[in-house]
Amino acid sequence: MKSTPQSLNELLQRAEAMAGLNLGELARLNQIPVPQDLKRDKGWVGQLIEIELGADAGSKAQQDFLHLGVELKTIPINRYGKPLETTFVTTTPLINVKSLNFYDSLVFHKLQQVLWVPVEGERDIPIADRRVGTPFLWQPDPMELSLLRQDWEEIMEMIAMGKVENITARHGEVLQLRPKAANSKALTESITENGTIKLTNPRGFYLKTQFTSQVLAKVFAG
Template sequence: MIKPAAPDNEQELLDRAIALAGMTLGEIAAMHNISMPKDLKREKGWVGLLLEHVLGATAGSKPEPDFPALGIELKTIPINRDAKPLETTFVCVAPLTGLTGVTWQNCHLKHKLARVLWIPIIAERDIPIAQRIVCAPFIWSPCADEEQLLAQDWQELTDMIVLGEVEKIHGKYGQALQLRPKAANSQAKTKAFDKNGRPFLTLPRGFYLKTSFTQHLIYKHLHVS
């Protein structure tokens, strides 16, 4: 299994992604001699890993964009036949400690969302994995209004963490962003602080983009009416 070389520039990356549009995951996997899982319950990240391999991503598990030389993150997004996202999109783990001096301008979340290659995939549950279809990709950076929305949500959620209210945060907070548990199982715990500044253990949290926000991106860039 020879991994394709990393793309030299943004246009080359986009051209590679465009070449996949209309193909099924099964066709793409077969072209690269990659075996397919029976389901994605235990291999939830398989689709993203497949496309990372095919497109020449080099970051692996390092805390940097999937295409470090280009500063571009890859995000696959499952959609239904009407181009509506089927789930929220994980961006990064949310730090629950060590937030002194962290601002929107220097936070990891902003860095991860600076430049994103989005690849929508028609992936309704009744469609077998091998028959799920890759749709037209697009490269995105937040416009001023989108960044303002993300920054406001990040600030609100981060303020609650700093004030020791992480346990009070639920899905209704945030217009574009959501903070929710991100852990392989309920035994995974990380340190946080309560409102009195006392440390305690809680589930790790992750920042996710809400489906209303990613639907806006898809409709805007793919001109879906």
């Protein structure tokens, strides 16, 4: 297990050292077996990158490098540099949400500063041969932050009104709410429209690919 980086500079140096390596090389360096496919090991790539960089948050609801104020996100991309899937941000509270504020939310906390690590993700490339792209540090600009806040507030208002079952992946311009659980049997408490509590599938906030595509394009445009 690699030590936790003590400074932002050390973290960025480690991240830059990964660029151009493939996942098989990284796995060998960390003595981790490469899975045959990612169907059962969906989070394997992210976990490998976390181990290589010395992330210490694990599954806790906090930034991956809390002492540096940095969240780590791996993002699978195609050969044109476009994201292949939405990006999970955090699970969502479904009860006691009326007094929540965007700037106190986990969405804001996690997206204040993100170290993005693009990784080749096309299925015709064997997992071990998929290369790590150039990592970069990102902070949302005022426009991006405004869009995130607007979507978060609209979705949380629907949750507070007991309309969680009415929220689809189409809601939100840059942020969406979707079921987030290992299987459909996982349940959590939520508010109903008449104010009572019922059980439903846990939900998570995800960044839409259109948004992450713009983030990538802005960084690599030059």
